[in-house]
Amino acid sequence: MANAPTIFDRRLLRVRRRRARAQGAADFLLTQVADDLAARLSMVMRRFERIVDLGTPGDALRRALGAQLAGPVIRAGDRGTGIAADVGPRVIADEEALPFADGSLDLVVSALALQFLNDLPGALMQIRRALKPDGFFLAAMLGGETLVELRQAFAEAETLIEGGLSPRVAPFADVRQLGGLLQRAGFALPVADSDRLTVRYASPLALMQDLRRMGATNVLAERRTVPLRRETLARAVQVYADNYSGADGRVHATFEVIWLSGWAPHESQQQPLKPGSARHRLADALGAREIPLGDKTGR
Helix, strand or coil: CCCCCCCECHHHHHHHHHHHHHHCCCCHHHHHHHHHHHHHHHCCCCCCCCEEEECCCCCHHHHHHCCCCCCCEEEEECHHHCHHHCCCCEEECCCCCCCCCCCCEEEEEEECCHHHCCCHHHHHHHHHHHEEEEEEEEEEEECCCCCHHHHHHHHHHHHHHHCCCCCCCCCCCCHHHHHHHHHHCCCEEEEEEEEEEEEEECCHHHHHHHHHHHCCCCCECCCCCCCCCHHHHHHHHHHHHHHCECCCCCEEEEEEEEEEEEECCCCCCCCCCCCCCCCCCHHHHHCCCCCCCCCCCCC
């Protein structure tokens, strides 16, 4: 983990999450994702007793899970998640350096937190090791299409006003990359899929205000530290309104939610067939003519 690049300023992330809670956090997106996670978990016919909620800000996920699980949910994360003042079992820990013993957990869940880790591959490996054999991992995180409209509006505005670009919207991973990370981490039966949620706002400024109240404004380590120029902001707002508004004048914003799931390997799980052990030919299933290696079509 020491060699992982520093993409996010996680100290600043903690500060902005605390400020968001003090201002009255906008948690509609987190509540929606927490409800969806609980619904997905309800379809897994298993009894989970040792459960960790990793890094989820606030208590939306704990509320959504309710009495669905057999054991209490241990909240784990740094102080920026707000768990220090929460009720129930909790562990103050860095999400990139988990304090759990290998093979000690039945279930790890997380909602809208893992996208801000600098070493996501390392965290996934730690989660997999912390799970008991046949333990389950289920998480939701923001994907690469999140706030694509805001990214494009600022790119155009900065190019026109300042003659260059600065990083303003996080470069979140896409679903293919995350599926590959699950495999690399050693999960069995890994699955990555995505949902796109569209939220409508009265104006681009209303969206930016909501992002502040989510604690989700720019925390990129290489962000520009000088104040944003008024001309640039005004141009970005205009570009956004011109390109991403409906007939009623309201603008839309995209949030891509990527779902990750996988199991700690266990001998009871379905295993791939050994090469050469198949009883039926793929060509027969497809109704195609098999061409032996080395032969040419038409001969």
